[in-house]
Amino acid sequence: MRNAAARRDTKETQIEISIELDGDGTTDCVTGLHFFDHMLDQLGRHGGFNLVVQAKGDLHIDAHHTVEDTGILLGGAFAEALGDKVGVRRFASNAVPLDEALVETALDLSGRPYLHYDVEFPGEKILGDPPFDPQLCEEFWRAFVTSAGLTLHIVSVRGKNTHHIIEATFKGVARALRDAVAVTGGGLPSTKGTL
Numbered sequence: 507m508r509n510a511a512a513r514r515d516t517k518e519t520q521i522e523i524s525i526e527l528d529g530d531g532t533t534d535c536v537t538g539l540h541f542f543d544h545m546l547d548q549l550g551r552h553g554g555f556n557l558v559v560q561a562k563g564d565l566h567i568d569a570h571h572t573v574e575d576t577g578i579l580l581g582g583a584f585a586e587a588l589g590d591k592v593g594v595r596r597f598a599s600n601a602v603p604l605d606e607a608l609v610e611t612a613l614d615l616s617g618r619p620y621l622h623y624d625v626e627f628p629g630e631k632i633l634g635d636p637p638f639d640p641q642l643c644e645e646f647w648r649a650f651v652t653s654a655g656l657t658l659h660i661v662s663v664r665g666k667n668t669h670h671i672i673e674a675t676f677k678g679v680a681r682a683l684r685d686a687v688a689v690t691g692g693g694l695p696s697t698k699g700t701l
Contacts, residue, residue, distance in 0.1 A: 508687075509556075510586035514579045518571040519563040525583045527687050529556030537561040537576060539569050541638040541669075545676045546576075552680035569642060577646040581653025588654075588687060591615055596695040598685035602678035607665030611678035614657040615686050617701045621651045622659040625675060627668045640668050643675065 509526040533550035535543045537559060550557030559580070563572030588594070599612035609625070623644045632638040651658045658679065665671040694701060 508587045508589060510583040512579050512583040512586070514575055516571075516575070519561060519575040521559070521561040521563075521572075521575055521579050523560075523576075523579050523583050524556075524558045525550075525580070525587050526556035527554075527584075527587050529554060531555065533557045535559040537572055538563065538565050539572060539636065539638055540634050541632045542569070542573060542576075542642075545643075545672060548673060548676040549680045549683075552677045553684045555680075555683075565636060569636065569639065570645065573642040574645045574649045577649030578653050581650040581655075584650075584654045584683075588615065590694070591701045592694050593689040593691045594695060595686055595688045595690045596701070598682040600678055600681050600685075601663070602674045602681065604670040604674040604677070605667065607667060607670035607674045608663040609665070609671065609674040609678045610659075610661045610663055611675070611682045612659045613679070613682045613686055615655075615701060616657045617655045618657055619652040619655055620657040621648045622661075623647060625660060625662040625671065627671060628666060630668055632669055632672070640672060643672055647679070 511524040514521045531551040531554050533547045535546035537543055546559050596615050601610045627640040
């Protein structure tokens with residue numbers, strides 16, 4: 507089984523994460539940010555990962571530390587669970603719609619962290635208690651790809667509803683991760699002999 511668990515304790519956040527790449531999409535994500543929990547659930551469910559995220563952060567200041575630190579820890583746990591990458595498909599891309607929104611995603615388990623994030627929002631926060639600032643999504647993905655060591659391109663083709671755009675993004679990345687980590691061969695998919 508490809509799995510990992512990690513913990514992060516700082517003055518700003520205390521986070522515990524476990525991930526099983528070859529799971530059935532079972533999730534239990536509690537960060538104090540209900541919309542973010544919903545997006546992490548999408549990541550696990552559509553990625554086919556068993557994902558547990560338990561986070562406490564300084565939400566009285568704002569949500570930035572909780573979202574970014576979750577990305578850092580999740581990316582590291584993902585990389586650990588992925589292991590030596592022998593036999594993985596490596597590349598994956600897709601286009602995911604959610605009603606009027608359409609988001610394209612492409613990724614490479616390259617070992618080289620890079621994020622291209624071309625997503626614009628109509629401007630409103632996601633209402634809730636507490637509300638969720640859409641700008642934090644870019645911070646989450648940057649932290650995730652840096653710790654995971656992967657290249658990720660996310661491009662919003664169209665969309666008017668902020669919730670739909672963000673959810674299509676998380677579902678798109680989840681499906682691409684699911685495809686990229688699939689074991690389809692026996693060798694390392696690289697001419698360099700390393701990823």
